[in-house]
Amino acid sequence: MREMANSAQKVGVGPMAAVAGAIAEGVGRELIEFSPEVIVENGGDIFLKILKRRLVGVYAANSPFTGRIALQIEPEETPLGICTSSGRVGPSLSFGRADAVIVLSPSAALADAAATAIGNLIKEAGDIPKGIAFAQGIAGLKGVVIIKEDKMGVWGEIKISPVEEW
Secondary structure, three states, rough: OOOHHHHHHHHHHOHHHHHHHHHHHHHHHHHHHHOOOOEEOOOOOEEEEEEOOOOEEEOOOOOOOOOOOEEEOOOOOOOEEEEEOOOOOOOOOOOOOOOOEEEOOOOHHHHHHHHHHHEEEEHHHHHHHHHHHHOEEEEEEEEEEEEEEEEEEEOOOOEEEEHOOO
């Protein structure tokens, strides 16, 4: 609960914006004691500790990027939280209209809260640079992908792979 509150406070959202990421990470960290490789997905929020390269598919509503790109994650980058927020997909409240905001951080709670906060800023494709600039100011993030329709912005330690390589 404290991790949720601290993460949410850093980015200016309520603590419930970090709940799915915090739960995924909490379960994942417990499971690491029993398995050297763990992937926990909780409604678009992922915690992973992996032993080999993994590709994480991107779903961004009706965007042409959906099903065509993936994030390439290397074992040395984990444990890692990969959390997604959308103003167009899923039941969560968003004040924005992003098709997908994907945030990577060692803290899944922070990634979840940041994805929500960044997503709230994206009303149209022209807002992507504003979302990137906001992400750059959040200590503890490794990177972000923002998708709105046929436009995408990327910042940080992000490796994108076409799905055809699978």
